[in-house]
Amino acid sequence: MTQEEKTRTEERIVDVLKTVYDPEIPVDIWNLGMIYKIEVKDDHTVDLDMTFTAPSCPAADFILEDVRTKVESLEEVKSANVNLVFEPAWDQSMMSEEARVELGFD
Template sequence: MNEELQKIQDQIVVMLRTVYDPEIPVNIFDLGMIYDVDIDDEFNVNIEMTFTSPNCPAADFILMDVQMKLESISEIKSVNINLTFEPPWDKSMMSEEALLELGMM
């Protein structure tokens, strides 16, 4: 990955760490809800993500928050979010920080 793409990747991670499920006091990145971030050479971003539950009541809020925050990065041309439930989310996808925050470690 070239330096400019790495810079944008880092900015995306920073932004994703500001998105929270209102019911869980941990950001979606550390919860392991982001499966993949792909940036093409024209700075179009494709995000593959999931929710902790297919019936997440905050789904629309979270998706809108991800979209708005990533679109606020000036270099990004477009953001496409692909919602998937394969593989299903489970707590093994959480970072150590998230596990500690939720008292699961």
């Protein structure tokens, strides 16, 4: 997989991540800043590091499975490994401007 293909795949992954929502928040997980790392490997596997806005998120299992399923639905992705991390701790500064406006912070 060339670097250009990896970049294109990463862009498509971001597009599908923008369709994943925490059921309690009307902003997608990408714009909330919950995705810390996307690594597309030569063998077409993907490693993602993500977090939640709160460690005790009641929808955690649902969201993790939604992320994995949607990323793996991409033709160029063989499999996705979604890692849940809590370092650094999520805070509101990680949100995009779009998310801040949607949630009334700006």
